[in-house]
Amino acid sequence: MARMLTLAIIITILSIFFPKPGGRFKGYEYRLNESTAYPLDNYRVYEDDGGRFLIESYTGPDTLVTVPAPEDLPARIDAIVRSHKLWMLKKHYSLPFDVRDGFIWNVYIRYEKNSIISGGHQCRPPAKLREGIEEINALLRTSFESALAAGTVIADESGETR
DSSP: OHHHHHHHHHHHHHHHHSOOOEEEEEEEEEEEEETTEEEEEEEEEEEOTTSOEEEEEEEETTEEEEEEOOTTHHHHHHHHHHHTTGGGOOSEEEOSSOOSSSEEEEEEEEEEESOEEEEEESOOOOHHHHHHHHHHHHHHHHHHHHHHHHTOOOBOTTOOBO
C-alpha cells in the first residue's frame, strides 16, 4: 500500500513539473547556433492563415526559405514528441561553470495546451530526449529538402511569394 501511495505522489509531482502537451499540435522551432557560425541548424514549422503547415529554414547564411509541409507532418512530430516523452525536457541545460563561446540551442514545441520550451548553452539533454529532438529535425530536414528538390518554394528571405 505504501509503495502505491509513493508511486502516486511521484506521478503527481511529475505531472505538475512536466505536464504532457494537450490539444492540437501548433508549431515547432529549433535553433542551434555556434559562436563562429549562424545558424548551424534552424527549423520552424508553423500554420499559415489558411490552416496549412509550412517549414522555414536557412539554405545559406542569410537565405531563409519557406516550403509547404507534408500533410502528415504535424501528426508525425506529435508521435515523436510522445514516444520520446519530450515534455520531460528541462527548461535549461548548462554547465556548472562559465563558458564564453561554443554552442547555444533552443527548442519550442507548441500545442494548444502545455507547450514545451527548452534550451541550453554548451550542454544538451539526456540521450533519449536529445534523440527525440534529432529525430524531429531529421524529419524536417528530409521534408524541407524534398520540397526544395520538387521546386515548391513558397517564399524566400526577400518575402517574395513564388
